[in-house]
Amino acid sequence: MEKEKAVRLLDVAHRAGVGVGTASRVLNHEPGVSEEKRQRVLRAIEEMGYRRNAIARSLKVNRTKTLGVIIPDIANEFYCEVVRGAEDAACSQHYNIILCSTDSDTRREISTITMLAEKQVDGVIMLSYECRPETLDALKCAGLPTALISTLCTDDAFITINISNFKAAYEAVEHLIALGHRSIAMLAGPANDIDGGENRLLGYRDALVAHGLQPRTPDALVVQSSAYSYEAGYACTQKLLASQQVFTAVFAASDHMAVGCVKALWDSGLRVPEDISVVGFDNLSITEYSTPPITTVNQPRYEMGRLAAQKICAVLAGQPMEQRHMTLQHNIVCRGSTSVPGLLERYVQK
Amino acid sequence: MEKEKAVRLLDVAHRAGVGVGTASRVLNHEPGVSEEKRQRVLRAIEEMGYRRNAIARSLKVNRTKTLGVIIPDIANEFYCEVVRGAEDAACSQHYNIILCSTDSDTRREISTITMLAEKQVDGVIMLSYECRPETLDALKCAGLPTALISTLCTDDAFITINISNFKAAYEAVEHLIALGHRSIAMLAGPANDIDGGENRLLGYRDALVAHGLQPRTPDALVVQSSAYSYEAGYACTQKLLASQQVFTAVFAASDHMAVGCVKALWDSGLRVPEDISVVGFDNLSITEYSTPPITTVNQPRYEMGRLAAQKICAVLAGQPMEQRHMTLQHNIVCRGSTSVPGLLERYVQK
DNA sequence: CTGAAAGCGCTAACAG
DNA sequence: CTGTTAGCGCTTTCAG
Numbered sequence: 117m118e119k120e121k122a123v124r125l126l127d128v129a130h131r132a133g134v135g136v137g138t139a140s141r142v143l144n145h146e147p148g149v150s151e152e153k154r155q156r157v158l159r160a161i162e163e164m165g166y167r168r169n170a171i172a173r174s175l176k177v178n179r180t181k182t183l184g185v186i187i188p189d190i191a192n193e194f195y196c197e198v199v200r201g202a203e204d205a206a207c208s209q210h211y212n213i214i215l216c217s218t219d220s221d222t223r224r225e226i227s228t229i230t231m232l233a234e235k236q237v238d239g240v241i242m243l244s245y246e247c248r249p250e251t252l253d254a255l256k257c258a259g260l261p262t263a264l265i266s267t268l269c270t271d272d273a274f275i276t277i278n279i280s281n282f283k284a285a286y287e288a289v290e291h292l293i294a295l296g297h298r299s300i301a302m303l304a305g306p307a308n309d310i311d312g313g314e315n316r317l318l319g320y321r322d323a324l325v326a327h328g329l330q331p332r333t334p335d336a337l338v339v340q341s342s343a344y345s346y347e348a349g350y351a352c353t354q355k356l357l358a359s360q361q362v363f364t365a366v367f368a369a370s371d372h373m374a375v376g377c378v379k380a381l382w383d384s385g386l387r388v389p390e391d392i393s394v395v396g397f398d399n400l401s402i403t404e405y406s407t408p409p410i411t412t413v414n415q416p417r418y419e420m421g422r423l424a425a426q427k428i429c430a431v432l433a434g435q436p437m438e439q440r441h442m443t444l445q446h447n448i449v450c451r452g453s454t455s456v457p458g459l460l461e462r463y464v465q466k
Numbered sequence: 467m468e469k470e471k472a473v474r475l476l477d478v479a480h481r482a483g484v485g486v487g488t489a490s491r492v493l494n495h496e497p498g499v500s501e502e503k504r505q506r507v508l509r510a511i512e513e514m515g516y517r518r519n520a521i522a523r524s525l526k527v528n529r530t531k532t533l534g535v536i537i538p539d540i541a542n543e544f545y546c547e548v549v550r551g552a553e554d555a556a557c558s559q560h561y562n563i564i565l566c567s568t569d570s571d572t573r574r575e576i577s578t579i580t581m582l583a584e585k586q587v588d589g590v591i592m593l594s595y596e597c598r599p600e601t602l603d604a605l606k607c608a609g610l611p612t613a614l615i616s617t618l619c620t621d622d623a624f625i626t627i628n629i630s631n632f633k634a635a636y637e638a639v640e641h642l643i644a645l646g647h648r649s650i651a652m653l654a655g656p657a658n659d660i661d662g663g664e665n666r667l668l669g670y671r672d673a674l675v676a677h678g679l680q681p682r683t684p685d686a687l688v689v690q691s692s693a694y695s696y697e698a699g700y701a702c703t704q705k706l707l708a709s710q711q712v713f714t715a716v717f718a719a720s721d722h723m724a725v726g727c728v729k730a731l732w733d734s735g736l737r738v739p740e741d742i743s744v745v746g747f748d749n750l751s752i753t754e755y756s757t758p759p760i761t762t763v764n765q766p767r768y769e770m771g772r773l774a775a776q777k778i779c780a781v782l783a784g785q786p787m788e789q790r791h792m793t794l795q796h797n798i799v800c801r802g803s804t805s806v807p808g809l810l811e812r813y814v815q816k
Numbered sequence: 817c818t819g820a821a822a823g824c825g826c827t828a829a830c831a832g
Numbered sequence: 833c834t835g836t837t838a839g840c841g842c843t844t845t846c847a848g
Contacts, residue, residue: 122841124840124841124842125841125842125843126841126842129819134818134819135818135819135820136819136820136841136842136843137818137819137820137821137843137844137845138817138818138819140842140843140844141817141818141843143842144843148817148818149817149818150817150818153817153818165607167580167583167584168584168841168842169525169584169586169840169841169842170581170584170585170586171521171524171525171530171585171586171840171841171842172525172824172840172841172842172843173841173842173843174521174824174842175519175521175522175525175824175825175826175840175841175842175843176823176824176841176842176843176844177824177842177843178824180521182564182585185565189550190540190546190549190550190553191546191547191549191550191768192546193543193546193751196540196541196542196543196546197541199540199541199565200539200540200541200567203540203565203566203567204567212564212566212581212585213564213565213566214532214562214563214564214565215535215549215553215563215564215565216553216562216563217550217553217554230517231562233517234517234518234519234520235520235521235532235562236519236520236521257515375755401543401751401752402751402752402755405725405752405755405756406755406756406757407756407757418541472825474824474825474826475825475826475827476825476826479835484834484835485834485835485836486825486826486827486835486836487827487828487829487834487835487836487837488833488834488835490826490827490828491827491833491834493826494827498833498834499833499834500833500834503833503834518825518826519824519825519826521824521825521826522824522825522826522827522840523825523826523827524826524840525824525825525826525840525841525842526825526826526827526828526839526840527826527827527828527840528840817848818847818848819846819847819848820845820846820847820848821844821845821846821847822843822844822845822846823842823843823844823845824840824841824842824843825840826839826840827838827839827840828837828838828839829836829837829838829839830835830836830837830838831834831835831836831837832833832834832835832836
């Protein structure tokens with residue numbers, strides 16, 4: 117498997133009997149080459165199976181037509197779609213993507229940023245569970261156009277793309293209230309996650325207050341989770357059940373938690389949605405295939421990725437940026453896990 | 467956002483009062499530099515915030531430490547995990563990954579291969595629904611170490627990584643037979659998909675024959691699908707039901723089809739697994755969260771990606787390849803959608 | 817319109 | 833041990 121010497125533009129030029137400058141001009145569709153020479157060059161390229169060396173080109177033009185995409189984990193459905201959006205937008209502008217999963221580990225994020233900068237990517241798109249200042253510093257230090265997705269950060273050094281977690285949570289809870297629920301519990305995300313954890317909780321609280329449904333003891337129906345997982349959702353629901361509080365609905369900070377919640381309810385003889393309604397967050401595919409299908413908050417994942425790449429490409433193309441911080445629209449997807457409070461009685465009797 | 471001139475190794479050398487050669491040696495941890503100069507260079511690097519230009523380096527050493535990964539769609543759960551495996555293995559050898567989704571479109575596959583070759587990737591990992599000869603030619607033409615995953619291809623020009631779809635299907639059907647089923651239907655994948663479609667069907671047939679369970683009319687219980695989707699599974703099951711054939715189990719060529727099948731059965735009053743057992747293929751997360759959870763064939767997706775990248779890296783490191791074609795182990799994951807044939811009677815009475 | 821020549825930033829071979 | 837130098841393959845002046 118020896119790497120035979122590739123044919124260079126110089127070789128092509130020789131074969132075509134022209135200078136390498138001319139050959140280059142043909143390659144780049146530049147005007148100002150006689151039709152005859154152009155044909156000769158094109159033929160030589162064809163005959164010799166010439167393939168341009170993008171590395172050499174990049175070194176010269178100081179541009180790689182490559183974007184770095186940093187995410188926690190490509191095996192996570194949420195990020196998959198974001199990446200596909202980014203890839204499609206990048207691809208349409210003839211950019212490629214170097215994909216880097218970091219498991220949201222700050223050290224790996226930083227070393228990844230360094231590596232991407234060394235590889236001279238033209239821009240960066242980043243997602244992280246929790247974007248630490250060190251990471252942000254590294255990003256700034258790299259001096260590349262950067263888009264942050266789902267990261268609470270208003271630094272004008274970055275383009276940011278988000279949904280309003282507060283508003284989304286508020287509306288999710290309002291949806292339950294509209295159905296007639298008055299005692300609504302929440303399985304909150306990790307407190308150190310400002311956006312997905314904190315803000316969804318704030319939205320929940322505000323919705324209750326706005327409708328006069330706040331329990332005497334504030335947050336009596338809130339269980340703080342340490343993770344967004346199925347197991348966490350299951351455990352938190354058990355804790356909620358054990359607290360003997362009365363509730364007819366629960367709003368979970370993630371879909372996995374919602375599914376775990378449904379299971380925990382089921383396991384203690386409660387039915388969804390007949391006894392308890394459940395709402396999730398993110399609109400992952402499990403919500404569609406669960407029994408019952410789960411009502412959830414949809415984030416426009418593909419669009420977030422697409423927009424991020426599009427904006428970066430626009431910056432790189434020298435277009436003026438009107439807006440650096442964007443909030444995209446979420447929407448509530450109503451499925452079978454929510455209904456009117458119905459059979460609360462059965463639960464209370466217990 | 468002007469791209470200010472980056473500091474070069476030459477600048478570092480000047481500052482440290484040494485030649486670029488020495489600075490380069492320090493950078494590459496090469497021996498033969500006095501401790502004093504090494505320190506001076508290291509300090510200068512630190513002070514000036516020097517960052518190596520990997521593009522320039524690549525041009526010189528003719529190696530980019532980058533692998534191209536070509537897949538149909540990163541938003542598809544199956545590929546996500548493969549990619550994560552590839553990424554992890556690549557990363558451990560200090561390689562990065564350029565990710566390219568092609569939707570399995572031959573034209574896009576070919577143009578992607580060309581682009582990756584131009585970007586001088588050191589190797590390629592490719593997955594496709596249906597690997598056409600044109601694609602394989604383009605790959606060969608690129609002259610890069612290449613690993614094909616889940617592609618029926620025995621060309622020694624490529625490293626290949628597969629499971630045995632035949633054996634996996636055979637065992638899936640045998641699992642049903644072991645439970646006592648004697649009339650087993652199959653929802654087969656698209657016929658033009660040799661590996662996922664054809665070979666799974668062959669495995670099904672062989673298992674029936676081996677156990678003397680072949681129906682009088684061969685393939686009387688086979689419904690050929692044109693896709694692997696939920697909708698296709700639903701439609702095929704309806705067709706099967708309409709045929710008035712008796713069966714107590716169905717083997718679907720994909721998990722999505724299996725889920726569609728369960729739904730179709732349910733919609734016509736049949737229960738899974740009480741009336742009919744269902745087996746899927748791929749072990750996607752929906753099988754875990756469906757009701758009932760679905761018995762399926764697991765492919766070691768992460769491992770396939772990991773191994774592909776590992777082998778490519780080994781080739782690039784000049785290690786001799788003992789085996790170019792690998793068949794990995796699948797396994798049957800037993801879940802709630804399969805059981806003994808039980809209540810067939812209810813169905814027959816209809 | 818076109819050829820020659822000067823680098824892009826880095827590594828590696830070569831004299832000292 | 834170390835500084836100098838010649839490219840890697842391409843683009844882009846700059847004369848002609």
